[in-house]
Amino acid sequence: MVALYVSDRRGPLQKAHIPIPGGHERYLVSHIDDMQALVIVEHAGGFYNLYLSDESGLYFSLSLNDIVIEALYGRWQIDLELINGLNGTLIANQYARDGQFPFRSAKRTLISSDNGAFWSGILPPDEDVNRVPINCEPPNCTLHLQMDTSYYARLGVYSTESAPGIIVAHGNTGATLSGSPDLYISRDGGITWEQTLAGSWGVNLADHGGLMVAARDYHEEESMDLKYSCDEGYSWTDFQFINQTITVFGVITEPGHHTTVASLYGGPWRRTSNPFEWTVVTVDFAGIFPRPCGDSDYYDWRPWDVRTESDCVLGSSITIERRLPQICCMNGREYDREFDFRICQCTSEDYECDYGYARADFNSPCVRDNITILPNPCGDGKTETYMASSGYRKIGGDVCAGGEEDMYKKQEADCCAHHSQPSSSNSTVYSTIYSTVYTTVDQHSGDKGAEPKVVVLGVLFVLALLIIAVFVVLFIMVSMKYQTLKKKYVRVLTAAEPDLRMLNERGDEDYSTENFAPVAGGEDDDEKPLIL
Numbered sequence: 001m002v003a004l005y006v007s008d009r010r011g012p013l014q015k016a017h018i019p020i021p022g023g024h025e026r027y028l029v030s031h032i033d034d035m036q037a038l039v040i041v042e043h044a045g046g047f048y049n050l051y052l053s054d055e056s057g058l059y060f061s062l063s064l065n066d067i068v069i070e071a072l073y074g075r076w077q078i079d080l081e082l083i084n085g086l087n088g089t090l091i092a093n094q095y096a097r098d099g100q101f102p103f104r105s106a107k108r109t110l111i112s113s114d115n116g117a118f119w120s121g122i123l124p125p126d127e128d129v130n131r132v133p134i135n136c137e138p139p140n141c142t143l144h145l146q147m148d149t150s151y152y153a154r155l156g157v158y159s160t161e162s163a164p165g166i167i168v169a170h171g172n173t174g175a176t177l178s179g180s181p182d183l184y185i186s187r188d189g190g191i192t193w194e195q196t197l198a199g200s201w202g203v204n205l206a207d208h209g210g211l212m213v214a215a216r217d218y219h220e221e222e223s224m225d226l227k228y229s230c231d232e233g234y235s236w237t238d239f240q241f242i243n244q245t246i247t248v249f250g251v252i253t254e255p256g257h258h259t260t261v262a263s264l265y266g267g268p269w270r271r272t273s274n275p276f277e278w279t280v281v282t283v284d285f286a287g288i289f290p291r292p293c294g295d296s297d298y299y300d301w302r303p304w305d306v307r308t309e310s311d312c313v314l315g316s317s318i319t320i321e322r323r324l325p326q327i328c329c330m331n332g333r334e335y336d337r338e339f340d341f342r343i344c345q346c347t348s349e350d351y352e353c354d355y356g357y358a359r360a361d362f363n364s365p366c367v368r369d370n371i372t373i374l375p376n377p378c379g380d381g382k383t384e385t386y387m388a389s390s391g392y393r394k395i396g397g398d399v400c401a402g403g404e405e406d407m408y409k410k411q412e413a414d415c416c417a418h419h420s421q422p423s424s425s426n427s428t429v430y431s432t433i434y435s436t437v438y439t440t441v442d443q444h445s446g447d448k449g450a451e452p453k454v455v456v457l458g459v460l461f462v463l464a465l466l467i468i469a470v471f472v473v474l475f476i477m478v479s480m481k482y483q484t485l486k487k488k489y490v491r492v493l494t495a496a497e498p499d500l501r502m503l504n505e506r507g508d509e510d511y512s513t514e515n516f517a518p519v520a521g522g523e524d525d526d527e528k529p530l531i532l
């Protein structure tokens with residue numbers, strides 16, 4: 001078993017608190033910044049959960065259970081993607097565990113726009129690339145995306161800060177993730193999606209998102225053509241970039257995503273037995289743009305939170321300048337995108353459950369989970385008051401201010417009224433949310449969870465026996481010493497009695513055996529009586 005330690009702002013290392021029973025085998029830090037840490041924990045039994053920390057990085061809450069992670073090619077591959085250019089948007093794959101599929105046999109894709117506080121399925125498109133309707137009705141049918149553990153992992157979920165709001169990925173519609181994916185695109189940060197090309201493609205964005213370049217990747221047949229689009233994938237144009245077919249392994253833009261130059265690399269992989277020779281072809285697409293963009297070619301776009309039906313995402317509303325997709329003009333390398341930032345008032349959607357609290361479902365309030373033992377803020381015996389949790393904390397990265405903020409703040413409480421143990425009335429909340437955790441521990445861990453308890457009880461029993469034995473030995477030693485001293489006193493006292501009677505007869509002074517003390521200096525000091 002291992003433990004996670006955190007240093008907040010270069011302070012001393014402190015043990016992190018993660019509210020799940022069972023041992024921890026491994027920690028994988030997926031993301032960390034000055035507002036929050038995203039950590040994946042491998043639990044006993046071989047399942048993985050994603051946890052989100054508070055601002056200190058010390059107290060974690062469960063974000064997503066059974067996240068997909070596999071060891072491939074000598075490193076850990078995690079199906080979790082932080083979308084570039086959109087603060088707080090995450091996409092992850094989770095093992096489906098609803099009774100319809102054996103565990104680890106099926107995956108499904110979820111999206112979050114608030115740093116993992118709430119997750120939901122991805123809305124499927126209404127029709128495919130040929131405008132044929134797709135019969136896919138949520139929640140039983142959604143869009144699922146190929147990520148790092150997939151056979152089609154080369155593209156993954158692709159986004160770039162130079163093209164905020166645009167996300168490209170391979171996937172399929174259905175109940176779970178499957179093979180033979182097509183290429184999908186979202187132009188609004190993952191809210192809606194469209195199938196833009198059929199099959200598997202290597203893709204990259206250039207000219208600040210104004211240019212998309214796609215080539216059949218190594219899962220498909222060899223080709224000598226590529227496709228490009230200057231309207232965010234609404235339409236594509238074919239272009240022959242080489243005189244003989246090759247297998248394309250990747251499409252890159254150099255230098256960076258601001259240029260109009262793309263490079264494709266590959267070779268005759270499927271039709272040669274000789275040592276592989278790489279072929280690199282560079283194409284400059286500047287000539288496809290009839291003119292540079294002007295002020296009238298841009299519009300203001302705001303990220304949107306579907307759950308709250310608001311443009312306030314993580315406590316702020318951001319206005320981003322984007323080029324109109326139907327205008328094929330060149331942004332240019334020197335283009336500087338404009339942003340406008342506004343702080344929103346706090347609402348309940350800006351808060352998640354604090355450490356040791358949980359919801360029965362997304363619409364329920366946060367209550368004590370009945371399992372997590374909170375640190376005792378009054379444990380030193382000197383503290384009179386402490387700041388008690390309301391059961392909520394602000395979502396990591398959320399910057400809202402005012403509004404309902406006071407309702408969720410910590411409140412000063414009296415230590416005399418503090419109860420460190422949670423109430424038993426909310427046990428069903430924990431069992432509802434973490435039932436899959438208990439099931440996995442029981443199935444895969446056997447009696448591992450009980451072993452530490454048995455060891456502790458055994459140690460305590462041995463210590464108790466040792467303490468009793470010490471007291472018995474001390475009692476015997478004291479008793480023996482007392483008997484020895486008693487014999488000595490009686491013997492000396494008997495020899496002294498005649499002298500006492502003689503002194504009393506002379507009437508010099510009144511002595512008694514109670515205050516009699518002979519002068520030291522006899523031949524045998526061991527025979528001296530004690531002063532009683």
